[in-house]
Amino acid sequence: MIKTIPNLCTGCRICEIICSLAHEGSIAPKQSRIRIQSAWPEEEKIHLCLACEPKPCIGGCPEGALSWDGYLRIDEEKCTGCLLCREACPYGGIQTENSKKFPFFCDTCQGEFQCVKWCPTKSIIRTK
Amino acid sequence: MKAEFGGYAGKILEVDLTQGRVKRTSLDPDLATKYIGGKGLGAKYLYDHLPLGCDPFGPENLLIFATGPLTGTLAPGSGRCIVSTKSPATGFWLDANCGGSFGPEMKMAGIDAIVIKGKAPSPVMLLVDDEKVQLGEADFLWRKDTFSTHRWIKDKFGEESRVACIGEAGEKRVRFASIISEMRAFGRGGAGAVMGSKNLKAIAVRGHCPITIAYPESFMKACREAFNEIAIHPDSGGGRQKYGTNTILSCMNEAGVHPVRNFQKGIFHGRSALNEEEIREFYVRNKACYGCPIYCSKISKVKEGKYKGAFVEGPEYENVWSFGAHCENADIPSIIKAEYLCDLYGLDAISTGNVIGFLMECMEKEVLEESDIGFPLKFGDNEGMIRAIHLIGRREGPALLWGEGVKRIAQEVGRGAESFAIHVKGLEMPAYDPRGSTGMALAYATSDRGACHLRSWPIGAELLSPEERIDPFSIEFKAEFVKNQQDLFTVINSSVTCLFTIFSLSLRHIVHFLHSVTGIESFASSEEILQSGERINNLVRLFNLKEGLTKADDKLPQRFLTEPLKDGPARGRLVDLETLLKEYYFIRGWDEKGVPTSETLKRLGLPSENQNDKFPKYQNT
Numbered sequence: 001m002i003k004t005i006p007n008l009c010t011g012c013r014i015c016e017i018i019c020s021l022a023h024e025g026s027i028a029p030k031q032s033r034i035r036i037q038s039a040w041p042e043e044e045k046i047h048l049c050l051a052c053e054p055k056p057c058i059g060g061c062p063e064g065a066l067s068w069d070g071y072l073r074i075d076e077e078k079c080t081g082c083l084l085c086r087e088a089c090p091y092g093g094i095q096t097e098n099s100k101k102f103p104f105f106c107d108t109c110q111g112e113f114q115c116v117k118w119c120p121t122k123s124i125i126r127t128k
Numbered sequence: 129m130k131a132e133f134g135g136y137a138g139k140i141l142e143v144d145l146t147q148g149r150v151k152r153t154s155l156d157p158d159l160a161t162k163y164i165g166g167k168g169l170g171a172k173y174l175y176d177h178l179p180l181g182c183d184p185f186g187p188e189n190l191l192i193f194a195t196g197p198l199t200g201t202l203a204p205g206s207g208r209c210i211v212s213t214k215s216p217a218t219g220f221w222l223d224a225n226c227g228g229s230f231g232p233e234m235k236m237a238g239i240d241a242i243v244i245k246g247k248a249p250s251p252v253m254l255l256v257d258d259e260k261v262q263l264g265e266a267d268f269l270w271r272k273d274t275f276s277t278h279r280w281i282k283d284k285f286g287e288e289s290r291v292a293c294i295g296e297a298g299e300k301r302v303r304f305a306s307i308i309s310e311m312r313a314f315g316r317g318g319a320g321a322v323m324g325s326k327n328l329k330a331i332a333v334r335g336h337c338p339i340t341i342a343y344p345e346s347f348m349k350a351c352r353e354a355f356n357e358i359a360i361h362p363d364s365g366g367g368r369q370k371y372g373t374n375t376i377l378s379c380m381n382e383a384g385v386h387p388v389r390n391f392q393k394g395i396f397h398g399r400s401a402l403n404e405e406e407i408r409e410f411y412v413r414n415k416a417c418y419g420c421p422i423y424c425s426k427i428s429k430v431k432e433g434k435y436k437g438a439f440v441e442g443p444e445y446e447n448v449w450s451f452g453a454h455c456e457n458a459d460i461p462s463i464i465k466a467e468y469l470c471d472l473y474g475l476d477a478i479s480t481g482n483v484i485g486f487l488m489e490c491m492e493k494e495v496l497e498e499s500d501i502g503f504p505l506k507f508g509d510n511e512g513m514i515r516a517i518h519l520i521g522r523r524e525g526p527a528l529l530w531g532e533g534v535k536r537i538a539q540e541v542g543r544g545a546e547s548f549a550i551h552v553k554g555l556e557m558p559a560y561d562p563r564g565s566t567g568m569a570l571a572y573a574t575s576d577r578g579a580c581h582l583r584s585w586p587i588g589a590e591l592l593s594p595e596e597r598i599d600p601f602s603i604e605f606k607a608e609f610v611k612n613q614q615d616l617f618t619v620i621n622s623s624v625t626c627l628f629t630i631f632s633l634s635l636r637h638i639v640h641f642l643h644s645v646t647g648i649e650s651f652a653s654s655e656e657i658l659q660s661g662e663r664i665n666n667l668v669r670l671f672n673l674k675e676g677l678t679k680a681d682d683k684l685p686q687r688f689l690t691e692p693l694k695d696g697p698a699r700g701r702l703v704d705l706e707t708l709l710k711e712y713y714f715i716r717g718w719d720e721k722g723v724p725t726s727e728t729l730k731r732l733g734l735p736s737e738n739q740n741d742k743f744p745k746y747q748n749t
Contacts, residue, residue: 010423012416013229017202021344027201028338030236030288039287040278040310041427041439043413098336118355120421121414 001127002106002113004046008123011036011044015115015124022114023107031097033106034115034124046124047092048115049106060088071108079103132157134342135197135645136165141239141261143254145326146187146246150254150261155240161648162733164657165196166624167223168664169241170212174221175671184216184318185301185325187247193234193292193331194241196624200232200339200418202351203641204358204633205626207232207418209292209309215317216325217303217479217533218554218578220672220681222317225582225621226292227417227425230309230333233290237335248327253293255285256333266329271296273472274308281332293330294320295474300523301325302531304479304556308471311441312417312425315476317555317577342647350640354633355421361632363592364422368628369414371404372426373445376592378403380445381453383591383600384696385564387557388453389492389507390485391550391687394561394696398458400448407448410464415441422628428464435465435514443467446581449559450481455488455513462510466517473521479533482556484516486534486549495543501526550685553578553677560587562688564698565600570610570708573682576668582627584613603704607711615661622664663732666716666724670734679722682709 013036016029024031034048049072058066065078066085079102086094086103094103116124132138139152163172170192182188192212199206209231215222234242237256244254251266269277274295281291291309298305298320305320306313314320341347359365367375380386381401384394399406410430416423429439443451443463451457451466470477488507490496498504502525505512519527529537534556538549550557555578562569567586575583586609590600598605616635620627623638635654643652650656684705692700713720717728729736 007413010414010416010425012420012423013418014202014421017419020338021202021341021348024338025344026338026340028236028336030336031338037287040282041275041441120355120359120416120423 002048002050002116003125003127004048004050005123005125006044006046008121009036009044009046010121011038012120014118014120018114018118022109031100033095033104035092035095037092045092048124049089049093050091052091056088056090057085057094060084072105074102076102133160133197133646133648134340135201136160137235137238137240137337137339139239141242141256143242143244143263144246145244145248145252145263145328148248148263150263152239160197161650162660163664164619164622164642164660165199165240166194166210166622167212167618168622168660169194169196170210170223171221171664171667171671173243174212174214175667178214180674181676182214184214184219184322187326188245189214189322189325191244191319191322191326191328192241195231195235196622197646198623198625198641200235201341201641201645202348202419203625203645204351204354204422205417205420205629206624207420208624208626209234210621210624211307211314211319213319213322214675215555215577216301216321217318220553220578220675220677221576221668222319223577223621224306224314224316224319225624226307226309226312226314227420227626228290228310228312229418230290230292231624232418233333233335235335235339236337237333238337242331244326244328247325251327251329253281253330253332254328256331256335257285258335258337269329270299274474275472277330278310281330285332286334289332289334291330291332293474294323295472295521297321297473297475297521297523297531298324299329300531302475302520302523303533303536304476304483306470306474306476308474311471313471313476316478316580317476320474341645343644347641347644350637350644354629354637358421358629358632364628364632368422368424371408372411372424372442374404374407374448377401377407377445377448379591380560383564384693384698385561385568385587385591386449386453386559387561389456390454390489390548391557391561392489393694394564394698396453396456396458398452398456400452400458400460400463407443407460410460417626420626422626424628430461430464433461435461438465438468440464440467440471444477446559447477447481450478450485451513454481454485454559455510456507457510457513459510462514465514469514469517469521473517475517475521478558479556480517480520482550483520483530483534483537484513486537487516487530489548490541490545493544493548495541495545547686550687551579552684553681555579557685561693561698562684562703563693563701564696565590566603566703566708567598567600567606567610569684569688569703569705570606570712573684573705573709574610574614574712576665576672582617584610584617586610586613588631601698601701603708606708607715611712611715614665615658617661618664619657619661622660659732663734666728666732666734669718669724673723682722
């Protein structure tokens with residue numbers, strides 16, 4: 001499980017940078033699975049999949065394209081791109097980007113959670 | 129060149145405001161290899177393309193926003209962007225540097241630099257959305273403050289758009305107007321006034337292009353190591369995270385180099401300088417620039433009293449000084465308010481505080497009278513100070529003159545005011561008294577953009593570094609130290625990362641970043657990289673010489689040469705600049721007039737066709 005502590009977040013976006021480096025091999029914060037949303041000049045908000053219960057994204061998908069096996073999985077054959085999953089998620093954990101056909105989300109970096117490792121203020125932590 | 133090198137976007141966006149045309153050109157790979165990016169790129173462009181002796185406010189002046197290969201990457205402090213132009217304050221070279229996210233967003237929009245020339249017939253904004261670039265009308269934003277301008281642009285083009293804009297001060301060509309990007313500033317030297325002279329209110333960028341890394345594994349390893357070093361260092365992982373730039377406040381004050389009353393004294397006894405805890409009480413949260421683990425920025429708010437509602441990203445050490453000790457003002461809320469207003473109007477807070485402190489001394493010495501100012505502006509009067517900032521920001525009434533900066537006010541006022549006009553080459557001085565630091569004396573005198581603490585900062589080694597401490601009063605080794613640090617800082621400002629990483633990191637780290645990000649072979653060599661820094665500094669020197677700079681401009685204000693400091697550890701001291709300068713020129717490979725010798729230019733691979741010219745003095749406007 002992942003927990004966020006938004007009032008420790010400085011908005012440095014190192015999590016976005018490392019997430020895109022780990023998944024895309026380049027620096028592309030807008031393709032990151034974690035997002036720091038800023039409403040300038042207000043405080044930042046941290047958006048990512050918190051592996052919550054009871055996973056409203058899975059229930060919210062009308063096609064049954066989402067499932068859980070250690071982290072959220074998507075069946076690209078079934079996904080129609082309706083994005084109801086994104087609407088169902090209260091944590092902003094489901095991302096989209098123009099260059100990608102399907103929604104994408106945290107896959108735990110093989111359990112390594114690079115964002116947790118690199119966050120300088122420990123505003124993203126593992127709880128178990 | 130995208131396929132060739134990592135880190136770079138490979139494109140330059142050229143904007144001609146007179147013609148209303150924009151085009152993308154390719155970044156020359158040789159230029160990148162030789163000048164890295166950022167300041168180096170700006171230096172090469174200005175040296176090659178700026179018409180000799182041009183008016184800084186003329187349409188022919190160039191305004192260049194440039195990133196470097198490290199901008200936007202994971203290298204610590206990679207959120208910065210450099211603007212280069214001919215300064216309206218000095219008439220010489222200017223590069224000013226801003227954190228935040230503007231630089232990284234430029235890179236993600238696929239451009240390494242934006243080169244702006246000409247003048248729009250009416251106010252415009254430049255909008256960059258990946259490949260789509262347009263000039264939009266901005267009449268309705270003219271006279272709007274920088275925060276309202278940000279809000280309008282972000283509401284219209286999306287919260288993720290990154291903005292750099294000017295306020296009223298830039299529009300009215302205050303010679304120390306800044307360019308503001310999300311509560312941070314391209315602060316010094318009047319780049320905001322150049323932008324105003326071009327009728328360019330704002331630039332907004334948004335991009336989705338990934339930044340490629342040549343050797344990702346090597347790069348991530350270098351970053352991991354750097355992050356660890358930053359976290360355990362007492363400055364970057366301690367004081368700077370806790371207090372921001374004010375971490376040095378009481379140390380500087382106790383050393384007697386925290387100037388009071390326009391550099392009349394060196395120790396301030398007011399609340400604003402006694403202890404960094406006093407300032408810290410106003411901090412509400414930490415803030416970081418893009419990609420920075422140091423988070424030295426603090427959001428401060430005034431929650432009660434007559435300055436209630438003011439908030440800043442800061443207040444930074446320099447402004448706690450410029451609106452504090454410099455004006456003999458101990459009231460912290462008024463300092464926050466002052467910095468807040470500087471952000472809104474788009475004013476450089478160092479120079480603004482300097483101008484007000486100078487006016488206060490003019491009143492004290494009866495060089496000016498109350499009727500000249502319009503109200504009693506005495507040392508310690510923070511209400512008068514705030515009033516003066518409004519006038520300067522709007523450039524109204526007596527501030528028509530004040531907006532010209534200390535040098536020109538003193539020339540206009542006369543009556544001996546020049547003897548206490550504190551500036552070098554026309555740029556007002558930051559918060560370190562050179563009589564208590566021979567290193568800073570030389571750093572100020574030789575800085576390419578006038579009195580500046582960010583070309584080299586020897587006072588750090590003189591007063592703050594326990595392991596490698598050098599004597600602040602001795603002149604030994606100072607020339608060598610300043611020269612080497614200037615070259616290193618120029619490497620950082622060309623790469624581009626933040627100077628605040630250099631207290632815990634070293635050239636070795638920068639070189640590792642540069643090589644693993646770009647894949648350029650010569651970037652693997654510390655010697656070659658440092659020589660690039662030296663090359664850029666010499667090119668900037670050539671630029672300044674072409675623009676009429678002589679040895680007489682590498683000077684300090686008269687006060688430091690003739691009036692001994694009155695208090696503190698540096699009491700009774702003056703600066704022996706001549707000896708320092710002579711040694712510095714020699715170490716730089718410059719002749720006794722401060723001109724790079726033909727051997728030096730040849731060694732650095734710089735054009736030497738100008739070496740025998742007389743460097744005609746052009747009249748600066």
